[in-house]
Amino acid sequence: MTSTAGSREPTGAATRGPERPGRILRFSRAERLVHRATGWLMLLCLLTAACLYLGPLAQLVGRRHLVATVHEWSGVLLPLPSLLGLLSPAFRADLRRLNRFAGYDRQWLRAARRRVATPDARPAGKFNAGQKIYAGWIAGAVLVMMFTGLLMWFTGLLPLISRTSAIFVHDCLAWAVALVLIGHMRKAYEDPEARLGMRTGRVDPAWAVRHHSEWLEEDGGPRRRRTGG
Amino acid sequence: MADQPKGRPDGAPVARRTMLGMLAAGAAGLAGAPYLQHGWEKVLASASQADSTGLTGLLPNPSGFRYYSIVGSVPRKDATDYELRIDGLVDRPRAYTLADLRALPQTRVVRDVQCTDGWRVPDTPFEGVRLSHLLDAAGVRPEGRAVRFTCFDGAYTESLTMEQACRSDVLVALNMQDRPITHEHGGPVRLYVAPMYFYKSAKWLSGISVTDRVVPGYWEERGYDVDGWLEGADRRGDAGA
Structure with missing residues (x-):
């Protein structure tokens, strides 16, 4: 539907x-x-939540x-x-990238709203506008969940x-949170190269140019290997 | 932006604003919860009437029972093998079968059921034998000051002071909502302590033991109040307390 995965692109993990x-x-x-670590904690938190909340699972x-x-500790x-x-400069740099919007991010949002999925219509830096908004939303949601959870844990x-x-x-x-995370995982499922990037740290430059056209540009030209900051 | 096509994006901090917006929404949610909840309950009530799938039961719903158990599985008991033992500091310890309990005078109490986890079932009728009746029949010795309850799930325990146990709205309940209590709801026999949070109303009741002091029950050893009186807004409909 709104996939940004390059289905026309020969990105096979076996050959690369x-x-x-x-x-x-x-x-x-x-x-x-x-x-x-965040992913596993979140999964643990959601699974235990389901076992506490959903009647049939709770009975089982x-x-x-x-x-x-x-649930409380996760x-x-x-x-x-x-x-x-x-503590990691690379992580701090990516937080800055996630935080700030550029002109092309608004273009990405407009395309998403019109359900245009071609990468050309959706320019993005290292993170696209959807990822930026997702990051901000989930950070806020986790804090609200934690605050209300602590209120339930320590009554009074x-x-x-x-x-x-x-x-x-x-x-x-x-x-x-559950619905948004399903969306997050669906996006990852649709884009093997993005998953490979998260698993191994490295991505195919062609994929980067196609889906994150402004990333290499903003980091000072393609092929340049950055280690962060 | 056109002047500097290269370099990091330096526009509005949208992610931070989204996060702060989420925090504000959370705060607004907390402030408006009592009103939102009221409206939501109405929507759910009408939705569940048209819902044949039972999916509305999964939605956040402050009204309606939820199943809690502290152990992996609970044995099932019925009229053929159920037994309620009364012992401890009493003159005449004895065991009641389900038929024995049904033969005793029954009392009906209709109140809101309120759990500490936020769900509530308004105006729920419970019917059974007053705990005070069973205690009187057993003959509590002068040194008996509290009551300890055990359950046939093999783990759950509860406690009441003798004064609390002798209230007229504390039942050894056999019926809920005018039907025999099902296994899921703690049947065939559960405790019902109307003026307190529902964790005090032990499910699958199998033993009543009079003790010389209060022995904290399962959740109470894990931080819950030993005196689980309903508080504040939760106490509505409880004129007796």
């Missing part, structure tokens, strides 16, 4: 191994570790205290990989906010 010369660095080891699994403990630890990632922390209100926001936002 990750260590093949010519592939360009997209994510440093630190960034990949941050992403992997039981062990409420154990499941709740895993939730509060969720921001930790990103905080540790701040803020007597002004009723536990029922905290639970209501936590439950509603949980569904939104």
Whole structure:
């Protein structure tokens, strides 16, 4: 539908191994570790949430205290990989890239709104506009989930906010987070080269030029291997 | 922008604004939750009437029961093998079968069921034997000051002080919503402590033991209040407390 994956593009992982010369660095080891740790924590948090919340699963699994403990800790630890990632210059540089919009990002959004999926109509830097908005949204959502979760965990922390209100926001936002994450994973599923980039750190330059046309430009010309910052 | 095609994007910090917007939405959600929730419950009530799939049951819903169990699986018991033992600091310990309990005078209590996890079931009728009746029949000794409850899931425990246990709205419940309590809801026999949060109403009740002091129950050892009185807005419809 709104796929940005290059289906016409011969990107086979078998013919282009990750260590093949010519592939360009997209994510440093630190960034990949941050992403992997956050992903696993998020998965753990969502799976335990399902076992606490969905009746049939709750009946199947039981062990409420154990499941709740895993849920609480995976939730509060969720921001930790990103905080540790701040020690990495490459991660900090990418946070800046994610944060700031450029003119072509608005063009990307307009194309997305009109459901135009061709890469030419959707120029992007290292991160496209969708990824930028996703990053900001999920960061905010995780913080709200953590705050309302802590209110449920430590009752009476803020007597002004009723536990029922905290639970209501936590439950509603949980569904939104689940839907958005399904979208995130669908996008990754549709684009093997993007997944390869996150797994090995390196991507095919042709893919980069096609889907992130402004990235190499803004980093000072193609083929230049950047290690970050 | 046209002057500097190269270099990093330096436009508006959209991601940061999105994040802050999300935080603001969360705060607004918390502030408006009582009103939003009221409207949402109405929408759900009308939606669930037209819903034959039961999918609306998955939506965030503060009203309606949810299934909780602290163990992996709970054995099923019915009239043939159910037994409720009353012992501890009493003169006449004994065991009741389901038929014994049904033969005793039944009391009906209709209140809101309120869980600490935010869900609520308004005006839910429970029917059963007053706990005080069973305690009187067993003859509590003078040193008996509290009651400890055990369950046939093999793990859950609860407690009440003797004063709480003797309230008229504390039942050994056999019926819920005018039907025998199902296994999922803690049947065939569960405790019902109307003036407290629902975790005090132990499911799958199998033992009542009079003790000389309060022994904290399962969730209470994990941080819940031993006295689980309904508080604030949760206490609506509870004129007796």
